[in-house]
Amino acid sequence: MNRRTFLKRSIGSLLAFIGLSGGTYYYAREIEPFMLDIKHEELASFKIPTSFNNFKIIQFSDTHVGYHYSTGQLAELVDTINSQQPDLVLFTGDLVDEPQAYHWDDKIVQHLQNLRAKHGKYWVYGNHDHGGYGTETVKKVMDNGGFTLLQNxxxxxxxxxxxxTLAGIDDVMLGSPDLQKTLENADPDLFTVLLSHEPDYADNAIESPVDVQLSGHSHGGQVRLPLIGHLYTPRYAEKYVEGKHTLQNGKLTLYVNRGIGTTRLPYRFLCKPQIHVFSLTAQQS
Known part of the structure; x- marks a missing residue:
């Protein structure tokens, strides 16, 4: 950690402590984590066929069920997603916070089954899915919930x-991502969306025929302060923290979703939970 980063985090942590202990604590713990932001974005490209005009993709990420996020809240999220009438639903990892400690029952499966999408439901592993010996357990739950795993x-x-084309790599932190294998025999002329839990992987994806990368992992920092911004993000979410990023003059567009739940600390401040609603548009030459 360099001196500038250290000072930023130290000052930010101090201000966060003062602010949270001075009355913001209740808002950050009990209010903002429930204020879902539905972010609408247009994906426009000459590579998108006209038959895909207005095709709607919904991405959600990082639910971290079990750590201050309940199955009841997941059920409400499912209702919200269904109300958008998606054609495709994508989950970019971290279903529960601690797979090895979570008390698994049929509730998560039932809620995942209730998600409706005409053209399918797909997901990729996050680091919490692989961590704590949860790899096969989480896969079984997602399978039973009607989701198809994209793992390289x-x-x-x-x-x-x-x-x-819809592609997905294994988790960068705890898996074995292999983008070459992922895109083997893929048609580079097709509009291609890549799912990668960790957003900083975009610097690798830029070298491949990928048009859009969808990621989570960062939680947007969870706690953001005026003038300072986010205080902390995990590895592989340090360069691209939230929002839209255009790489190499539009060769690749990255969208970083702030996620739904929380981890480490049960707070969100100036960083609402989020789902993305993407609408495809076929550009005309």
Missing amino acids: NHVNIQIDNNQI
Whole structure:
């Protein structure tokens, strides 16, 4: 950690402590974590077929069920996502906070089953899914919930005789990501969306025929302070923390989702939980 980063985090932590102990604590713990932000974005490209015009993709991430996020809240989230009438639902990792300690029952499976999407539900591993010996347990739950795992592989989503590519890599921190294997035999002329739990992987993806990367992991920092910004993000979410990032003059566009739940600390401040709603647009030449 360099001196500037150390000072930023030290001052930020001090201000956070003062602010939270002075009355903001209740807001950061009991109010903002429930203030869902539905972020609408347009994905426009000449590579998108006209049959995919207005095709709607919803991304959610980092629910961290079990750490101040209940299955009841997950059920409400499912209702919210369904109300958007998605064509495709994508989950970018970290289903529960501690898979090895979580008391698994059928509730999460039932809620995941209730998610509706015409063209399927897909997901990738996050570091918490792999951590704590939860890899196979989480996969079984997601399988039973109707989700298809993308782990260094891709699928084509088809409408009429037209297609787009959806790809997903294994978790960067605790898995074995292999983008070359992921895109093996993929058509580079198709519009390609990559799921990667960790956003900083975009610096690797830029070298491949990927148009859009969707990520989570950062939680947007969870706690953000005026003039200072986020205080902390985990490894591989230190460069790209939240929002939209355009790399190499538009060769790749990265969207970093702030996630739903919390971890480490049960607070959100100036960093609301979030889902993304992407609408595809076929650009005309």
